[in-house]
Amino acid sequence: MAQSAEHVLDHLELFRGPEYQQMLDKKKMFEDPREPAEVERIKEWTKTPEYREKNFAREALTINPAKACQPLGAVFASVGFEGTLPFVHGSQGCVAYYRSHLSRHFKEPCSCVSSSMTEDAAVFGGLNNMIDGLANSYNMYKPKMIAVSTTCMAEVIGDDLNAFIKTSKEKGSVPAEFDVPFAHTPAFVGSHVTGYDNALKGILEHFWDGKAGTVPKLERRPNQAINIIGGFDGYAVGNLREIRRILELMGIQHTILADNSEVFDTPTDGEFRMYDGGTTLEDAANAVHAKATISMQEWCTEKTLQFVAGHGQDVVSFNYPIGISATDDLLVALSRIGGKDIPEQLARERGRLVDAIADSSAHIHGKKFAVYGDPDLCYGVASFLLELGAEPTHVLSTNGNKAWQTKMAALLAGSPFGQSCQVYPGRDLWHLRSLLFTEPVDFLIGNTYGKYLERDTGTPLIRIGFPVFDRHHHHRSPVWGYQGGLNVLVKILDKIFDEIDKKTNLLGKTDYSFDIIR
């Protein structure tokens, strides 16, 4: 018996001992397993160009996608408003999934309710669920606003949110003047970034365009403020705070819309804050008067920006700005639109990032990278890699479209380091597996699921993306701006040095290169 009270063995070690190994060997006779040689043959076959061709010929099957569904993005955006409870109309299991998913990434609570529709609602529609649900949520959780979105069930049966909310108010579920913005967020269209876009647009539309016909539309009186939209972002906590710091340094009056940097980073001090921080409802309404709206993620905000532009504002979008040039572009745009100079402090921060890259670039230069994730994140990471003299080789986005592909291709074409890179919209991580076997790279950048690729192909994974379940707290530090660029640089360098050490630490064999100074 290996177990003992002095040194308790858990799953990491317990099963490696002879007792368990013999037991598992004996279990095989009941499993009717494949011949080991056959398993080996197929395993090797999956690494070949021939397999890759079959893999890329897939038309219907998706394996290990790097995307989630719309309502997740809707919930993520909704909790970024003060006192707002996301309410997802449809089956209840979905809400359990969104809450778990976000909690596993942020290591934070995520409050959200469902209208718990079941078979009868599938037949008769979910109106009664909406009526009861809004009344219960309002009484129990005392929100300032309830932001409604939908699961695919409600979308398939065609529930009309606008009419349902109106009826619910007539029935007294919530006061007539209580804010209940809504967005239809079908899971079978787009991805979580689409849901973010739809939910945010729904909320702005509610405040700006007369609250579903119940009050006059707001008349825009332009002021000097700038609205900022972060987009769906696993680093929202760190990134939104960094953007706020930059805007404050520049002295630009601003509103961060859907600011969930507080609610996903509350203190442990004896109090559970179901709601915390967030864009105030007043600020959300007044955001109509801003002179411009800046989106940090173009493909998270296509409809929202179109809506905002329709109200007469300038709109500018970025693609997850990481590194020197991307931050330069952001600051120059902020300065131009906000009419403020870029302070010396930011110039010094820029210089420090350049300094750090100069110190370290010899270790990164020429290294090949595969990158996957949301479309904007891929763009931001790839553009930073180009600045570092690294060579992005495969860039893949399951929820990227043709327009994304074109823009990515243009970025890569503009750099000598991007010449050998291919862009893959609409592909999944099983495609990427084939790519990593047939055209290997030095490092992989992606979310937690990339660890399966790391295991299968031996490509070291640098975790940048969403979700990151198996490493803690990285979301608290920014990846945007010069400071964020520094964080990303360190993440990449740490992995590079760890890999060099791993490859040079055999005593008396390879350890002549086990250098103490690098």
Place this chain on the structure above:
Amino acid sequence: MSLATTQSIADIRARNKQLIEEVLKVYPEKTAKRRAKHLNVHQAGKSDCGVKSNIKSIPGVMTIRGCAYAGSKGVVWGPIKDMVHISHGPVGCGQYSWGSRRNYYVGTTGIDSFVTLQFTSDFQEKDIVFGGDKKLVKVLDEIQELFPLNNGITIQSECPIGLIGDDIEAVSRTKSKEYGGKTIVPVRCEGFRGVSQSLGHHIANDAVRDWIFDKLEPNGAPKFEPTPYDVAIIGDYNIGGDAWSSRILLEEMGLRVIAQWSGDGSLAELEATPKAKLNLLHCYRSMNYISRHMEEKFGIPWCEYNFFGPSKIAESLRKIAAYFDDKIKEGAERVIEKYQPLVNAVVAKYRPRLEGRTVMLYVGGLRPRHVIGAYEDLGMEVVGTGYEFGHNDDYQRTAQNYVKDSTLIYDDVNGYEFERFVEKLQPDLIGSGIKEKYVFQKMGVPFRQMHSWDYSGPYHGYDGFAIFARDMDMAVNSPVWKKTKAPWKETPRAKLLAAE
């Protein structure tokens, strides 16, 4: 230490009753009436816990429950390692449930094992409008081509499938024939069916019956020589290796485990189970259906057991042994004796650090009752418990064998109720899920996830008990809980003393 232990049973009962009254005040009248039936204070001697269960959740209250798909794909089918499980419909369901249940298995993932892959038909609008059967046909073909060593395929329906009138059964039959009788199992576990995960378990059990058992050759030769000691482990999902630390005890006492349902399980094991002499049922809730079916159809008796904590383990080993001859009965005694020194050492080390501490549970399946014994073995007291998706037979078992007088019972509890209960009862530890974990930790209450074992485990068996004890100790006695208040702020309120 919490206040709860300093009060008499009568005081606790009165407090808990009052607490329920207070909590119900927040609701609109209709909701209060409905919720009142799910909350109660257990009275010793009663045959159940006096709550209604397995009833629809109320809209808008923040139920913690999931859906039928979660019960089928996430719980019952997902762990079968040599079959490909398709999340059939839009991308989300499969994505959120991808790899999160920690169903351990041994196999070459992506080649002959597929548990931690996310296969989905990723429905788009056109699939909703024109139906998804054609796409499903293609999905099955592509799986066959790219994963030739899969031993079978299941189709796990997401909400839209049942709403758009797809005929996944017809597709399954046709493709099975085309692939020479391949096992292809359509499962109607659309998320809107039923009131929780529970119906998904039932539907998944029925699918095993209809699409695996009913297709077996009635007189087919067994693939191994049967023995009088062949048993199957039913309802153990091998979370963190639970089924392994259970199997080792059964084998040490002389039994032969011919199948694991479904953690680290395979299609061959499912097919072989009708040859078992006894089915050992751990998670009654999720797999009683198929156990009853095997009893009726194949005459296999089934026996519930509990491998959490040494008291229940010993009781269970003897209960199981009673179905067999003296050789096995002696084997059970030998196993109990062998592990007694480990049990003694674990209790000696951890009980003094946990004695008298109170626990509140809110979990699914078997755990709201099954883990109580393990806590008691460590001197801890469970002061409140409830089931996410239990039925009345779960509450009967709880009342008759597990909970103490005046324990607070909450069925399908929601965020609001659970927080109020915790505020009032001030437990020293909460065991629940990921959605609850951070809420209560913010409140300064130590917490362990009791679905995933908080990324630890196994917790089953004697080996698991040592890990369970270590984990509960590290949660309750972590120094961090003494740091939740800044020293310059006022004295913490009573509830913050929970971890003192």
